[in-house]
Each structure stands twice: as structure tokens, then as C-alpha cells.
Amino acid sequence: MDFGIFILMQQRNKHKTSHQILRDAVEQTRLADELGFGAAWYAEHHFSNYGLCSSPLTMIAHCAAVTRNIRLGTGIVVAPLYTPARLIADVAMVDQLSDGRLNLGIGSGYQHFEFERFGVSLESAKGRTFEMLDMLEAGLRQPKFSYEGEHYRQPMSAISQRPVQDPMPPMWITSVDPAFLTRAVRGGHHVFVSGGDGGPEKLASTRALIDRVARAEGRDPAAVPVGLLRAAFASEDPAEVNRYLECARYQRRIAVSLKRRTAQIADDYQVEEGIVEGEPTLDEMRALLPVGDVDTVIERVVREIRTLKPVHYCFQTQMGDFDHPTMLRQLRTWGEVIIPAVQREIENDPPHRPQAQSAPRPEAALA
Secondary structure (H helix, E strand, O other): OEEEEEEOOOOOOOOOOHHHHHHHHHHHHHHHHHOOOOEEEEOOOOOOOOOOOOOHHHHHHHHHHOOOOOEEEEOOEEHHHOOHHHHHHHHHHHHHHOOOOEEEEEEOOOOHHHHHHHOOOHHHHHHHHHHHHHHHHHHHHOOOEEEEOOOOEEEEEOOOOOOOOOOOOOEEEOOOOHHHHHHHHHHOOEEEEEOOOOOHHHHHHHHHHHHHHHHHOOOOHHHOOEEEEEEOEEOOOHHHHHHHHHHHHHHHHHHHHHHOOOOOEEEOOEEOOOOOOOOOOHHHHHHHOOEEOHHHHHHHHHHHHHHHOOOEEEEEOOOOOOOHHHHHHHHHHHHHHHHHHHHHHHOOOOOOOOOOOOOOOHHHHHO
């Protein structure tokens, strides 16, 4: 069980330049490495201030040179926006540059806004991602490969760059879509999920879904490696916690507007914030997320780990326009106080034991 940080690199307003945001992300990664964190993850987004990292692999190549031990992950590569052969070569090259510290997070994407500007149909994203997963496995594991699919074709080719990790960097597939979960389990890959705005009940539901998929594939559910991403923040100052929750709400509003194609662009790439119908209140978010004073956060993180049984717990503290010095203090609080306390609490926990499946009702069996 290890811990990581997720860095989105948002620019809520232009009082902080893109250059400063990127440098802050690098400094946060260096501190996380110093504190012994297991991984740092970088999101990929385009054409808006929701996230300024257009190339997580480039970010990893840079951060690999200024860190020593921390694993560095794409959180995620939006697979349908890439040319397969280029992505395979870049993944192998970055694994070399990082001396085998690359975590390859892969997803299908969700923002129409981005896909339209790349000339790719979001409706084809799922199919493209499945084919890309096939090609990544073949191109990274085999000296030569070819491929014939609906979306991609590759003549017999040899990728000159080969990954350091054998047979390939660990792949983390980010989805709770049963089809993608099945693909992850079948391929022996990690499943990477987000609790969103939900609490333990949502995490329990996600765990149950993973267990059902694993059983259907004839696999031991306890052997499926799961990663969890959470919005989390600890402070003894209630005003600071409120500020974090307000930034978390901002992030949710922008994400929803981009997904639903309702985003209003105020200036260049700056997305206007607007109220989202049905959004949780700050008090509702406060009740469900691992936020609050240090003891509360420790208690909630332990409960979430015991519910989902992940091998990796990743948290996001940098949201909206939260200031950089506060983020550095937050990382120290987690690295020096919260994570050691959580590790002590869970060190003797039993392994995951999936709940027994209930027998189908007679009428269901006859249907």
C-alpha cells in the first residue's frame, strides 16, 4: 500500500502564469519524492484552463531528471487523441529516461470540447481505446508487431525504443465501465478509479463491481490491483478547509461544463464558472470527502482503504487557485503525519475477502 499525489495544474485565473504553474508542479513532485511518496500523477487536458498539462509524458521525462525514487504516472494519457506508433515509442522512451519509474495510466477521455478540436469523434473513443490497449501491449512487449483494427492499422513495425520495465510499464486503466474493467482484469492491469463526490457507499459499490467482473473472468478479486484517486485536504483551520472545498467545487463545475458542452469561454481558454444543477453543497462535500482536521482525514482515509482495498491511494490537494506554499505544507502534513498514521492503522488488516454472491432469484433464473 503506497500513496501518491495527483497534479492537475489548473489556472483558475491568470494571476499565476502557466510557467509558474508548471514550475510549482515540479517542486511539488520533488518534495513528494523527498517525503517518500510512492507516485506522482499528471493529468492531460487541452484548450482550457481546466488543466495546463498537454503532455503528461513530457512532464514525466522532465520530473524524472529532478527526482530519484518516486514513480511518475500519466493520469491519464487520453488514448484516442494519439497516433498509436508515436505513443508506443514515446512510452518506451520515457520509461528509459525515468529508469523504469513510469506508470502508464490510460483512459478514453470524456470532454467533447477537446475531441472536437483534435478532429476525433468522442463517440469512437471507446473503440479506439480498446484498440490502442491492444497495440500498446503488442508494441511494448514484442520486438515487432502489426495490427489491423477498425480504427487503427499498423504494418509490421519494430519500435526502436524498448521499455526498461519487463515486459512493459504497469498499465493503469481508468474507468468503472464494466467493459474497461473486464479488459483491465483480463490483461492483468491495474484498475484506477475515482471516488468523485461520493463517500464509502460509492466506494463499496465500486469494489463490488470490480469483484463481480473479476469473478466473471475467473480471477481472484483480491488479486486485482486497484488504485484510488480522492480529493483530500487536512487542516486545523476551518477557513482553509472551506477554501479547499470551494476550489473542489470550482473544479467540478468546470469539468461538468466541458463534458456537457455547456462551457462558456470568457477569454481565450478561460472557462467561466457556473452553478451546476444538482451539484452537492459544500457541507455535503465536507461530509463525504476526506477533508477536515488531521484526525478526521486519517479516520476517513483508513475507512476508504478498508472499503476499497486499493494497492495505491492517490490524493489531490492542488485545486483551483490554492496557493503553492499551502500545497507544500499540505504535502509535508501528509508525508510526515497522515500517511504514517494510516499505515499503522492498516498494517494488520486482513486481505480483501469479496462478499459471497447471492444466488439468483428463481424468476430471474428462468428469465
